[in-house]
Every structure is written in C-alpha cells, then in structure tokens.
Amino acid sequence: MPLIQLAEHKLFGGLQRRYEHHSNSLNCVMQFSVYLPPQAAKGKVPVLYWLSGLTCTDENFSVKAGAQRIAAELGLMLVIPDTSPRGDLVADDPAYDLGKGAGFYVNATETPWAAHYRMYDYISQELPALVNAHLPANGRKAISGHSMGGHGALVIALREGGYSSVSAFSPICQPTECDWGRKAFSAYLGNDKAQWLQYDAAYLLAKTQTTLPILVDQGEADQFYPAQLRTQALQDANQHSQSGAQIRMQPGYDHSYYFISSFIEEHLRFHARHLAG
Numbered sequence: 001m002p003l004i005q006l007a008e009h010k011l012f013g014g015l016q017r018r019y020e021h022h023s024n025s026l027n028c029v030m031q032f033s034v035y036l037p038p039q040a041a042k043g044k045v046p047v048l049y050w051l052s053g054l055t056c057t058d059e060n061f062s063v064k065a066g067a068q069r070i071a072a073e074l075g076l077m078l079v080i081p082d083t084s085p086r087g088d089l090v091a092d093d094p095a096y097d098l099g100k101g102a103g104f105y106v107n108a109t110e111t112p113w114a115a116h117y118r119m120y121d122y123i124s125q126e127l128p129a130l131v132n133a134h135l136p137a138n139g140r141k142a143i144s145g146h147s148m149g150g151h152g153a154l155v156i157a158l159r160e161g162g163y164s165s166v167s168a169f170s171p172i173c174q175p176t177e178c179d180w181g182r183k184a185f186s187a188y189l190g191n192d193k194a195q196w197l198q199y200d201a202a203y204l205l206a207k208t209q210t211t212l213p214i215l216v217d218q219g220e221a222d223q224f225y226p227a228q229l230r231t232q233a234l235q236d237a238n239q240h241s242q243s244g245a246q247i248r249m250q251p252g253y254d255h256s257y258y259f260i261s262s263f264i265e266e267h268l269r270f271h272a273r274h275l276a277g
C-alpha cells in the first residue's frame with residue numbers, strides 16, 4: 001500500500017512528517033506521524049514505536065512530549081500511530097473509553113467492532129512492514145507508550161518478541177481487573193475471560209522468561225492510579241518472573257503529558273542503548 005505524505009516540518013535538523021494510507025488490518029484509511037532524525041538522510045536508523053492513550057491521535061505525542069530533540073541526537077526514528085480505526089464506516093461509542101480513540105491494541109472478535117478494530121495486528125505487523133518498506137528503517141525496533149498505549153506496548157513486546165526494549169508511562173497494567181479494561185474487553189472480546197488474558201501485561205509478565213529490557217514510570221499523583229492502572233500487579237508479576245523490569249514510582253507526577261515530557265529523554269536513551277547493543 002502506498003504512503004501519502006500529508007505534511008512535513010523541519011525539526012531539530014530532521015523532519016516531522018504525517019502520512020495517510022489504507023490499512024488492510026483495520027479496513028480503513030489511517031494516518032500516522034513519523035519523526036526522521038537528521039541521520040536518516042544519510043542511512044538507515046532504528047525505530048521507536050510510540051502508542052498513545054485514550055482520546056489521542058498521533059498528534060498528542062508529536063506536539064506535547066518534546067521527544068524530537070533527543071531523537072535527533074540519538075538518531076532514532078519515531079513512529080507514532082493513531083489509537084483506533086477511523087472514518088464514518090467505523091463503529092463508535094459516545095464514551096471516551098470505547099470506540100474511536102480507544103482501540104486498546106486488541107483484535108476485536110465481537111460485533112460491531114470486529115469489522116475494523118484490529119489494532120494488535122496493525123501495530124505489531126502491518127505498520128512495521130510499511131515502515132520497513134517505505135522509510136529508512138534499519139530493522140531494529142523498540143516500543144513505548146502511555147496509559148492505554150503503555151498497556152499496548154507491554155503486551156505487544158511481551159507476546160511478539162523482535163523488540164530490543166519496551167517502556168511505558170503510567171500503563172494500564174492489568175486491564176482484566178480495572179473498569180477501563182473490563183468495559184473495553186467485554187465489548188471487543190466478549191465474555192470469555194480466557195481471551196482477555198492474552199492482552200493483560202501483568203499476566204503475560206508473570207508467565208514470561210523474557211530477558212527483554214523493560215522500563216516503566218508511574219506518577220504517584222496520577223488521578224488514575226492505582227484503580228485503573230494497577231501498577232502493583234505488574235510489580236508482583238515482575239517479582240514472580242524475575243524479569244528484571246525497572247518499575248519506578250515518581251513522586252508528585254500526574255497522568256498528563258507534563259509527566260511524559262519530564263522523563264521521555266530517559267526513555268529514549270534507554271531504548272537507544274538497547275537498540276545499539
């Protein structure tokens with residue numbers, strides 16, 4: 001599928017671009033953003049995929065996180081997808097935590113969602129193939145995200161392999177046991193809780209024997225902590241699996257992009273180290 005370039009801005013010596021394409025997984029037209037660091041003008045570079053949270057598009061992280069200055073220094077390409085399928089033919093819900101803007105990075109099996117809501121396949125398969133085919137990517141990749149996107153990043157990295165590292169800000173760690181997750185998973189996946197567990201980071205981490213480098217930051221003043229995020233479940237799973245994940249509590253920080261912009265540099269340096277290794 002061809003990529004149509006919608007916008008381009010020079011930024012810290014590199015290029016911030018927005019693309020549109022038809023997605024076979026999602027059966028609709030999608031947009032995503034890319035930051036190409038200056039090094040990408042001369043050769044292929046590693047890629048960090050960023051998954052955003054509820055209500056976001058690709059623009060929230062692009063505009064608010066302040067990631068591009070460090071990505072330019074480190075020679076990291078940033079690929080920033082949308083959070084759900086889009087368009088008039090796509091099912092939606094009036095609530096902010098279901099439907100458009102709330103794809104939860106799962107492959108829906110239930111009506112009316114299954115026709116388009118296949119964000120797991122889109123992020124883990126289709127988008128990397130598209131990036132590798134059309135952009136100067138060197139084949140090495142890492143993944144990160146925030147809240148619903150932190151859940152998506154952890155689940156995809158733990159299930160798929162192939163990522164050098166994973167990190168998350170304020171992830172929904174145990175969606176099978178919180179209101180956001182139970183609502184979305186009932187709608188998208190139905191009532192069989194065995195199906196839900198394949199998208200539960202705490203469950204997956206407890207079972208894993210992975211040596212994948214994992215970094216998680218959680219603000220202690222986050223308005224969704226602990227009820228929706230259930231960080232303790234990830235900490236328990238980490239101890240159980242001895243996976244060596246760094247799960248850091250950050251006093252005073254809330255759930256917002258102010259938190260993300262305070263620690264994004266550390267996350268990018270963490271990923272760059274492992275992408276180079």
Ligand SMILES: N[C@@H](CCC(=O)N[C@@H](CSC=O)C(=O)NCC(=O)O)C(=O)O
Nearest residue numbers: 053054055056060096146147148149257
């Ligand atoms: N509108 C909702 C909360 C929506 C919200 O806080 N979204 C977060 C992600 S939450 C988990 O996935 C977000 O990133 N918002 C975009 C931004 O630019 O801040 C409510 O009122 O509770």
